[in-house]
Amino acid sequence: MEMYGNTLCVSFTELVRGGIISQPTYKKYIREGLLNVVQRGGNGREALIAYRSMPEKLRAAYDDTFKNAYEEMKQREQEKYINTQIRFDxxxxxxxxxxxxxxxxxxxxxxxxxxxxxxxxxxxxxxxxxxxxxxxxxxxxxxxxxxxxxxxxxxxxxxxxxxxxxxxxxxxxxxxxxxxxxxxVSGNLGNSAARRIGKAEGALLLKLRRSKFPVYTDMQLFEEYNRQAVLRGLKTIKSPTTMHTYLNDPAVMVWWYAAVNGEREFKNKYMPTFDTVMPQMPNSLWYSDGTKINLYYRAYDERQKRWVARTTDVYEVMDACTEVFLGYFIGDGENFYNQYMAYRMALQNWKVKPYEIVTDNQGGHKKLAAQGFFKKLCHLHKTTMPHNGQSKSIESAFGRFQQQVLHKLYNFTGQNITAKKLSSRANIDMVMANIDRLPTLEELKQQYADCREEWNSMQHPTSPTGMTRLEMQTAIENPQAQTLDEYEAHEIFMLFSQAAVQYTKEGFNFRMNKQEYSYMVYGDDGLVDMNFHLQNVGRQFLYRYDPEDMTRIELWAITDTGAKYAAIATPKVTIHRATQERTEEENAYLFAQLDANRRTRAAMHIAQEDLFMEEAMGEAYTQLRIPRPVAVSEKQLDGYREEMKRGTLESPVPVPDTKIPEEPVLTDEPLTFASAGDWTKKVSNTTFDELDSLGKF
Incomplete structure (x- = not known):
């Protein structure tokens, strides 16, 4: 028995094969309409007959044969849709x-x-x-x-x-x-009635905990809260433990931690950090940072008239993968020059450009970045977040360098003041007793260089094969790191001046690092390039220079569209004023330059003379004599004129690219008259088109 829609049915199997009626009888009942077939058999289906349509005698025979058919059918129908396996939500x-x-x-x-x-x-x-x-x-x-x-x-x-x-x-x-x-969820969860400190009480506690005027201790805070709570009509707190538990709940502490301990401590405690994987190839990332050299050296104090112990600073460039110290410079402070020299040493020693460089955001780095230094040196330059030393592995390397190498020396200053172990501190008594035996600054520099070499030769802490830092740096090739040739290195090390300097008749003079520099632009013959000199006296230039090689600088003219390359300047030639002290080379240069100056002045004079005579301008047009150049005779001037005609002498400065407008001509001859008759005669000969042309001007 089963349900077919809303109809209770029995199956062909139950009636015929169950022995209630024979198959011929079954077919006869169907022909006579005594059985109502609601589902015909075939194609995997079984014929179903409506239970209520069967003759009463047949129903009774079915009920006797299948006594529990209806209850079993109901149970099957109920359990048909029941699933006893739950699914994850x-x-x-x-x-x-x-x-x-x-x-x-x-x-x-x-x-x-x-x-x-x-x-x-x-x-x-x-x-x-x-x-x-x-x-x-x-x-x-x-x-x-x-x-x-x-x-x-x-x-x-x-x-x-x-x-x-x-x-x-x-x-x-x-x-x-x-x-x-x-x-x-149970309705009793988080019942506010069970809370000891309400919102108003908590707000007052937070206000007092964040107070700066005055700053309260825990007991002072407890007493001040209860005093104000009585005045404000709030609940008092019976135990300091209750107050302490509330304020130190993580959800509450976040509201006063920065005010009490500072923003830096708040950042270090609460801000999420990243787990990073160190680079797997050398020259993929270079770190750089400045630190104190944790070694004493002796120096003489002129004011106290005695030897004293001093320290200085070092700026280091390190490969993040191998921890090799690539380049450094020793000097007081972390300034532009120290940083520049450390990177210069790293590039000159290793002849390779890293893919990425990470620095802090100090003033020296800002100057280097402004010069475009890092753009030329690497593919990507980034700065670390302020007060986030843990983001640079060079900080960790400095600490291990101090612990593993520098601490062996008796003039070790100890690690920084945060070190807690006694072994990380200096033996001040020993240092003070032996100031006279401390190394000098030059000896300290050699001592530090030896320590760096020892560090680079030590086994890398994470090398699975036991390779040293130096072996890892040289054995693994980084396809993204570019090799550096001599020309590119020279271009990288060139820096621009911060301020422009005016070019004068004395040349290009400036002061840098408390030293005076004087340059001039010279031609291939070794004499002053008069073409450049005459056209640029009074012009402002930036200069591009190599701090380690000041034998030549580049001059860059300041224009409306930016700085543009102009010329190469070299140190200005100097000669002895006293004749007897001059060498033959100096004499030859002196007289050659004087002759060049004279020829230049004569050529400029003749070129100007020709220009303005051609346009009927200048002194010649007014029938005044044009003064000759100083120290040039008329005979010499005539000789120079002949040279210019032959083409062996030219003006060093070309004529400006300008065109003087022609003067208007009204008639073939000037309109001149000496009497009234002449006036009448001239007017009578004047035509209307000549009058029209006169009106145009």
Missing amino acids: AEAVRFFKEFEPRIEPSRQLEYILNAQVLNEMVRTEKARSVEHAKGGFSRRAETWSSVQICCERLREITGHTLPKNPARLREKFNQYKREGYGVL
């Missing part, structure tokens, strides 16, 4: 984990299980309802019966805590479908 896990107020883990597991059981009950209800809808009817009682059986079966398997009472279970089930996971 990730959304429920997230909901109860993030629920406010927070739920303890064991209670979270209980609520998650109940939600998953309710999900299966919902699926059972939907499956039964859909099946009923196919037959065009709805049996809510039978549907709920299947849902309830599903709940109890899962209770036996999982031990969930949903209500056992059918009415309360149905109420919770319907509420869950409407409102979701929240209906499973």
Whole structure:
């Protein structure tokens, strides 16, 4: 027996094969219409006959043969849609984990299980309802019966805590479908009545904890809170432990920690950090930083007239992968020059450009970046966040360098003041007793160089094959790191001046690092390039220079569209003023330059003379004599004119690219007159087109 839609049916197998009637009789009943077939057999289907359509005698025979058919059918129909295996609900896990107020883990597991059981009950209800809808009817009682059986079966398997009472279970089930996971949370969770410190009391405690005028100790804070609480009508706190527990709750501490301990400490305590993997190839990342050389040296104090112990600083460039110290410079402070020289040493020694460089954001680095130094040196330049030393592995390397190498020396200053072990501190008594035996500054520099070499030759701490730092640096090739040739190195080391300098008749003069420099632009013949000199006296130039090679500089003219390369300048040639002290080379240069100056002045004079004579301008037009250049005779000037005609002498400066407009000509001859008759005669000969042309001007 089974249900077909809303019709109770028996099968062909039960009637014929069950021995109730024979097959011929079955077919006869169908022909005579005594049996109503609601589903014909075939294609895997079994023929179904409506139970109520069978003759009464046949129904009685069926009931005697299958006494429990109806109850068994009802049970099959109920269990047909029941699932006894619950499915994981990730959304429920997230909901109860993030629920406010927070739920303890064991209670979270209980609520998650109940939600998953309710999900299966919902699926059972939907499956039964859909099946009923196919037959065009709805049996809510039978549907709920299947849902309830599903709940109890899962209770036996999982031990969930949903209500056992059918009415309360149905109420919770319907509420869950409407409102979701929240209906499973106990209403007593986070009951505010159980809290000892309310919102107003907590606000006052936070205000006093953050106070700067005055700053309270814990006991002073406890007493001041209770004093103000009475005045404000708030609850007093009976025990300092209650106050301390409240203020040190992580959710409360975050509101006063920065005010009490500072923003830097707040960042270090609360801000999330990254776990990073160090580079696997050398020259992929270079770090650089300045630190104190933790070694004493002796120096003579002129004011105290005695030997004293002093320290100085070093700026180091390190490869992040191998921890090899690549380049350094020793000098007081962390300035532009020290940083530049350390990077210069690293590039000159290793002949390679790294892919990335990370520096701090000190003023020296800003100057180098402004010069475009890092753009020429690497593919990517970044600066670290201020007060975030843990982001640079060079800080850790400095500490281990001090512990493993520098500490062996008797003039070791100890590590920084945060070191807690006595072995990390200096033996001041020993140092003071032996100041006269401390190394000098030059000896200290050699001592430090030896220590660096020892560090680079030590085994790398993470090398699986026991390679030294230096072996790792040279054995592994980085395809992204570019080799450096001599020309490119020279271009990288060139720096621009910060301020422009004016070019004068004395040349290009400036002062740098308390030293005077004087340059001039010379031609291939070794004499002053008069073409450049005459056109640029009074012009402002930036100069590009190599701090380690000042034998030549580049001059860059300042224009409206930016700096543009102009010329190479070399140190200005000097000669002795006294004749007897001059060498033959100096005499030859002196007279050659004087002759060049004279020829230049003569050529400029003749070129100007020709220009303005051609345009009927200047002194010649007014019939005044043009003064000759100083120290040039008329005969010499005539000789220079002949040279210019032959092309052996030229003006060093070309004529400006300008065109003087022509003067208007009205008639073939000037309109001149000496008497009234001449005036009349001239006017009578004047035509209208000549008058029109006169009006144009």
